[in-house]
Amino acid sequence: MDGPEEVRARLAETGYLVDDGLATACFLALRLHRPLFCEGDAGVGKTALAAALAEALGAPLIRLQCHEGIDASQALYDWDFPRQLLHLRAAEAAGAVDAERVESELYDRRFLVVRPLLRALETWPSVLLIDEIDRADDEFEAFLLELLSEFSVTIPELGTLRAEVPPVVVLTSNRTREVHDALKRRCLYHWFEHPGFDRELAIVRRRLPGVSARLAEQVTGLVQTLRAEDLLKPPGVAETIDWAEALDALGASEVDAELALATLGSVLKYREDAERARGALPAALKDA
């Protein structure tokens, strides 16, 4: 791709609308082969970006969901022990005598279970999504740091496997804890803001083409108002889409106070927030 503008156009074709900053970020990630570290509130489209990038590049999306205690055998590779054992028994039954050969066969490539990270190294082109890195623990972060700087893996029984061209890597974090600086330093850092009214409306219209224009406008306006309120969890774009979808499923082409309150659960997930919104909604509806 030639420049941020082309990245933006290609992503728009997949239905993912980016602003100038994110377009530049994606372009640089592709050009400099640097991982893109995405931080921001939940539901602002961090994970969706990886999917859109994969679609725009025509590359498979390889996803690694992080969790506490995740280790190399879940993220990188593992040996298929049952099959290795079967192979051993079969060799025994066939009366194999060359022990050395049997042993070398045991650690053959076909017994290797390839996990997302190794698959991404071996697939070109590919987009590797390392989702919610903040949920993994320090040990895994250190391991990832090594992998993302070398883009190669050493398997003792097989040797070193190296990515000829590094995959496009997108890391996301919800910021439940601070990710180590050493890891961030190797990445491009992008903070996701909630989009403004126009862009959010365009996103809703793009994602839900069946929803009436009036409804999409109203819902977007309401969510923008809610975000300005002092909420425990301000709704993200994902919630805006959920809300519009819920109202559409009820057959509404326009929101009124009653419908809005009935479907409030699809945008606000805390009782305190819902109560606060109940007070603010009627006034906001008049404006929307």
Place this chain on the structure above:
Amino acid sequence: MTVTGRADAVFLAFARALRSAGVDASAERVHAFLRAVAEVGPARVYWAGRLTLCGSREDLERYDQVFAGTFGGAPGERRVASPGLRLTVRDARAGPRSRTVDGPEGPRAAALAGSAEVLRQRDIAGLDPAERAALRRLLAAFALPGQTRRTARRRPAGRGGVDPHRTVRELLRHGGEPARLRHHERTERPRRVVLLVDVSGSMAPYADALLRFAHAAARGSRTEVFTIATRLTRVTRDLSHRDPDLAMAALARAVPDWRGGTRLGELVREFLDRWGQRGLARGAVVVLLSDGWERGDPELLAAQMRRLRRLAHRVIWANPLKARPGYAPLAAGMAAALPSVDAFVEGHSLAALERLAAVVKGADDA
């Protein structure tokens, strides 16, 4: 697109300005910045720099300021902060002072005004040998194993659940003959400790000692430190210097609001919104070091303390005034907070702080 040497000099000066503004723009980042500018052209220098030189949301605000200073004004592509954006540190809204029925004004504040000045100077002054000895005692108190939680990670062990990986590996090594079963068990990890240190005017005589205490606490991993007065400031990074004098000097630079008034309720809410609810306070031991003088609405503090308690493993409140003869938690803030506090301890002396360290580490309640 090529960037001339003169332009490079401008960009390097920009990176230097960023560093002095507190953004950790290391050589590696600057190198990436120059490469990025070369890729996207000088028209997008704002984004090229922001993507490569910043490493956290806190950096962005400083970045915007330095960028405006170096390149003059905001470029057209800069986005206006959305109304929902919460800044890193926020001035608490100035409330009517008449509400502070028993605020820090009055005889107490007058008595303490002098020592507050001492605090500022001593923060940068070095430690004398007696203080160093005291600090070592504090460090020793923090060397306790601490409260732990079970993690999802397992490690090899003599007993516990069967570890299929190692067992089968062993089996393969012996040519498929059944071998000894290998076991593993869950590891334990110390719980995160979060310290909220009140550095407002009424706490001035104690703030120095409490911050040294925070420094000792932050020596171990998984401790986060915030200061509260009129603003909430995250100082974990500033305290990461091993040398206590360097750490205190960094802290003095980082905290903008020494000796301001306290709006505990709003700042606890700020902490929970920005950090706590996302995970920092979840399952953690949260320690508030404050005298509980609240200038704002005590009801807000009570509500936020209830919220904090739902998230945290334990909430500990250390109040230096508790040791005074005849002290009763009558201050509106303190009284509002107490129902949500698991342990209410003193914090006026070294011995009390050692005791606090023990409580943080899971000793019996004081």
